[in-house]
Amino acid sequence: MTHKFIEPKAPPISDRSVVGWMRNNLFDSPLNTALTIIIAYVLLQFIPLVLDWALFSATWVADSDACKAGSGACWGLINAKWRFILFGTYTYDEHWRPFVGMLILLGACVGSTIPVFWKPMRLLLLWVVSSVLLGIIMWGGIFGLSYVENTLWGGLPLTLIIAVYGTLFAFPIGILLALGRMSNLPAIKSFCIFFIELIRGVPLISVLFMSSFLLPLFLPDGVNIDKLLRAQVGITLFTAAYLAEVFRGGLQAIPNGQFEAANSLGLTYWQSMRMIILPQALRLVIPPTVNSFISMFKDTSLVVIIGLMDLLGTVKSVIKDPEWRIFYAEGYVFAAAIFFFFCYSMARYSAYLEVELRKGEGH
Amino acid sequence: MTNLEPHTERQVGHHEKTEDVIKIRDMNKWFGSFHVLRDINLNVEKGERIVICGPSGSGKSTLIRCLNRLEAYQTGEVYVNDILLGDDVKNIEAIRREVCMVFQHFNLFPHKTILENLTLAPIWVRKMPKKEAEEMAMAYLERVRIAEQALKFPGQLSGGQQQRVAIARSLCMQPKIMLFDEPTSALDPEMVKEVLDVMVELAKEGMTMLCVTHEMGFAKEVADRVIFMDEGQIVEQNEPEPFFTNPQNERTQMFLSQILSHH
Numbered sequence: 162m163t164h165k166f167i168e169p170k171a172p173p174i175s176d177r178s179v180v181g182w183m184r185n186n187l188f189d190s191p192l193n194t195a196l197t198i199i200i201a202y203v204l205l206q207f208i209p210l211v212l213d214w215a216l217f218s219a220t221w222v223a224d225s226d227a228c229k230a231g232s233g234a235c236w237g238l239i240n241a242k243w244r245f246i247l248f249g250t251y252t253y254d255e256h257w258r259p260f261v262g263m264l265i266l267l268g269a270c271v272g273s274t275i276p277v278f279w280k281p282m283r284l285l286l287l288w289v290v291s292s293v294l295l296g297i298i299m300w301g302g303i304f305g306l307s308y309v310e311n312t313l314w315g316g317l318p319l320t321l322i323i324a325v326y327g328t329l330f331a332f333p334i335g336i337l338l339a340l341g342r343m344s345n346l347p348a349i350k351s352f353c354i355f356f357i358e359l360i361r362g363v364p365l366i367s368v369l370f371m372s373s374f375l376l377p378l379f380l381p382d383g384v385n386i387d388k389l390l391r392a393q394v395g396i397t398l399f400t401a402a403y404l405a406e407v408f409r410g411g412l413q414a415i416p417n418g419q420f421e422a423a424n425s426l427g428l429t430y431w432q433s434m435r436m437i438i439l440p441q442a443l444r445l446v447i448p449p450t451v452n453s454f455i456s457m458f459k460d461t462s463l464v465v466i467i468g469l470m471d472l473l474g475t476v477k478s479v480i481k482d483p484e485w486r487i488f489y490a491e492g493y494v495f496a497a498a499i500f501f502f503f504c505y506s507m508a509r510y511s512a513y514l515e516v517e518l519r520k521g522e523g524h
Numbered sequence: 525m526t527n528l529e530p531h532t533e534r535q536v537g538h539h540e541k542t543e544d545v546i547k548i549r550d551m552n553k554w555f556g557s558f559h560v561l562r563d564i565n566l567n568v569e570k571g572e573r574i575v576i577c578g579p580s581g582s583g584k585s586t587l588i589r590c591l592n593r594l595e596a597y598q599t600g601e602v603y604v605n606d607i608l609l610g611d612d613v614k615n616i617e618a619i620r621r622e623v624c625m626v627f628q629h630f631n632l633f634p635h636k637t638i639l640e641n642l643t644l645a646p647i648w649v650r651k652m653p654k655k656e657a658e659e660m661a662m663a664y665l666e667r668v669r670i671a672e673q674a675l676k677f678p679g680q681l682s683g684g685q686q687q688r689v690a691i692a693r694s695l696c697m698q699p700k701i702m703l704f705d706e707p708t709s710a711l712d713p714e715m716v717k718e719v720l721d722v723m724v725e726l727a728k729e730g731m732t733m734l735c736v737t738h739e740m741g742f743a744k745e746v747a748d749r750v751i752f753m754d755e756g757q758i759v760e761q762n763e764p765e766p767f768f769t770n771p772q773n774e775r776t777q778m779f780l781s782q783i784l785s786h787h
């Protein structure tokens with residue numbers, strides 16, 4: 162028997178066409194066929210209703226009486242109140258400032274996602290410069306800008322500031338807590354465990370309450386920590402505690418051989434962490450890390466309870482207006498759309514990052 | 525133990541001319557209550573090539589890992605280059621700069637290219653300029669015959685290639701002593717030779733080597749001394765010729781008969 166070499170061939174047509182795909186994925190068993198048909202039926206019923214409410218029968222003019230006359234959604238609410246929803250109680254004539262501030266902040270975020278900026282000095286410079294600019298534009302008080310107290314800040318810029326700086330500071334604190342928890346030094350280890358478990362053991366609302374009502378009780382009279390700062394610290398520490406556990410999971414997944422190789426080459430603890438262990442560990446936990454950030458982004462809306470007006474807060478306050486009260490759904494849909502935009506962007510970026518960081522490594 | 529005599533004499537005879545780069549005195553180590561290394565005494569001369577063998581679990585890895593402080597011992601003393609290896613961090617750092625280790629599973633850094641794997645320690649530990657480090661790294665990659673892979677990642681290389689890279693990575697630290705922990709045990713059979721060839725070359729150039737391996741051909745070709753360990757003790761040590769042809773201890777005899785019947 163002589164062996165005849167078999168040339169590679171293309172797969173059969175049926176596997177490659179749209180019809181083939183549908184047959185393999187949607188109609189490949191009686192159960193799947195039934196599910197496909199039911200879902201298609203529900204979608205066909207549902208989509209026209211939603212489109213009709215949201216678009217065809219919607220009222221766009223900023224007039225609540227016109228809205229009440231119409232049968233669809235009342236986007237007139239957004240039309241009438243968008244500036245308050247987006248910028249809250251920030252001085253009305255100065256709304257361009259939180260707008261520009263927001264662009265600066267988002268610019269810095271987008272910048273940090275580009276590999277060109279992934280050098281410690283560049284990132285530091287980027288964030289110091291944009292934070293200073295942000296501070297100047299939001300607070301003012303110099304360069305002819307009028308001073309706007311941060312108790313007046315609100316809406317989307319406030320949400321973004323708390324979320325972005327929460328992310329920025331929670332990340333390194335989370336790393337330190339995770340390393341501390343895995344440390345051989347008993348004092349550091351116990352402190353980190355105590356801190357992580359304490360914070361994880363209570364709801365964010367109580368962390369915010371504690372930071373805003375309890376903290377001042379312990380401080381001497383006259384020392385008054387800013388409300389925004391307190392919320393920022395509370396959210397940052399809360400997120401850091403969760404991240405610490407995510408990072409610890411990643412660190413534990415790194416084989417011991419990596420520590421040993423780094424040690425035997427003479428690298429110090431911090432050198433091996435920074436260059437060998439953390440880059441691998443953090444890459445492993447990109448999905449749960451981004452998950453934490455997404456949760457935190459949404460949790461920023463809890464700052465309302467200590468009297469800050471974030472995006473959800475401004476929406477809630479708008480729909481308290483008797484004139485617009487019955488259109489609360491539209492207000493929430495608007496806020497939800499904005500939250501969704503940011504959260505979904507983070508999720509996409511996380512997916513991109515996972516692929517990007519593995520490029521060229523051959524696995 | 526009479527079987528120690530030939531070597532002890534040799535060492536005494538050479539005492540004036542040679543220097544011992546490793547001195548282990550009455551070293552004991554426990555994992556919890558498990559006495560893994562028992563009264564280890566061992567001197568290694570500069571340029572000496574030692575092969576350590578013994579059954580699995582006899583403490584071979586632990587012994588050589590105690591020489592660069594990947595493991596700490598509890599009693600006794602270990603001197604490397606006349607530096608006491610103890611809890612002192614400065615001493616540990618000084619010793620790690622002179623002693624390098626090659627592992628069974630290579631332990632390359634998977635997120636760095638081959639070249640970066642090699643230059644990392646010279647740049648950060650020896651403070652060598654990047655360009656110089658890269659030139660040196662390429663020279664060593666050339667030596668282990670793998671220079672064309674410099675820009676790939678470890679995951680793209682075969683086991684034998686990875687182990688040669690790991691050896692080159694150690695050489696980049698220009699160590700005085702190299703420790704090998706079963707460097708060929710994780711390799712597919714057809715790749716063992718390419719790694720052993722590199723090790724033989726190193727040995728012939730006069731590198732001080734302590735090598736845990738069961739490659740008896742390698743031991744016969746290059747070792748100055750073969751050490752047999754069992755249950756945490758050095759049971760027998762001798763030059764390869766008498767060690768293989770005329771083992772004194774019955775545990776050595778049994779071990780050798782098992783391992784040689786395999787090969």
Ligand SMILES: Nc1ncnc2c1ncn2[C@@H]1O[C@H](COP(=O)(O)OP(=O)(O)O)[C@@H](O)[C@H]1O
Binds near residue numbers: 560578581584
């Ligand atoms: N980190 C550790 N903790 C507890 N026991 C260990 C540890 N490392 C090794 N041992 C035990 O010590 C003994 C010697 O191990 P090892 O030095 O790796 O042996 P060998 O390399 O000769 O096979 C084995 O019984 C092993 O199970």
Ligand SMILES: [Mg+2]
Binds near residue numbers: 584585586705706
């Ligand atoms: Mg071993």
